[in-house]
Amino acid sequence: AQRVTQPEKLLSVFKGAPVELKCNYSYSGSPELFWYVQYSRQRLQLLLRHISRESIKGFTADLNKGETSFHLKKPFAQEEDSAMYYCALKSYIQGAQKLVFGQGTRLTINP
């Protein structure tokens, strides 16, 4: 069965410090993984996807199939990074697709 695990419900770091939000997945097929972010009073939005291999707002995430992980990293956290972050896996079952979300990590950047 497909599953996404974010072990940290809360994460707090100081401004300028590195940040890493952990995500592990379980999926029998070839995974498509995403990070979504929800800032205060805003809707859920896509931050980045693994197939794009892009850096958005200084964040990167590398898919590690050996460790079944897709951790989100940023070398220097900013206060505006404070938000709720969700890791998600796109699964395909019998021709139907769906996103499976992790529990989410609330990131707080302290000044």
Place this chain on the structure above:
Amino acid sequence: SAVISQKPSRDICQRGTSLTIQCQVDSQVTMMFWYRQQPGQSLTLIATANQGSEATYESGFVIDKFPISRPNLTFSTLTVSNMSPEDSSIYLCSVDAPLAAGTEQFFGPGTRLTVL
């Protein structure tokens, strides 16, 4: 991209009643999804609603409780029937919209439902 609006944005309802949530998209999309986010929890997919076919429900969700309509490519409704306090959640509409490369799933602002 796709811009999604939902109505109502929030509501407080009495147990035993029903509420219909509307989802409007600014472009034609094939796949629409309805999610539930219970307090302090992650998003859980309720059903997938494709235009021209019956909605497909996830395990634990049934049509009698959450009937869905998808009359055209820009609109869908989700009804929460015979509500109980356990139905208090945020309900989110989402669409899979094509991009230049691949697709992206966009989310509406959500409908915050409180059942007394």
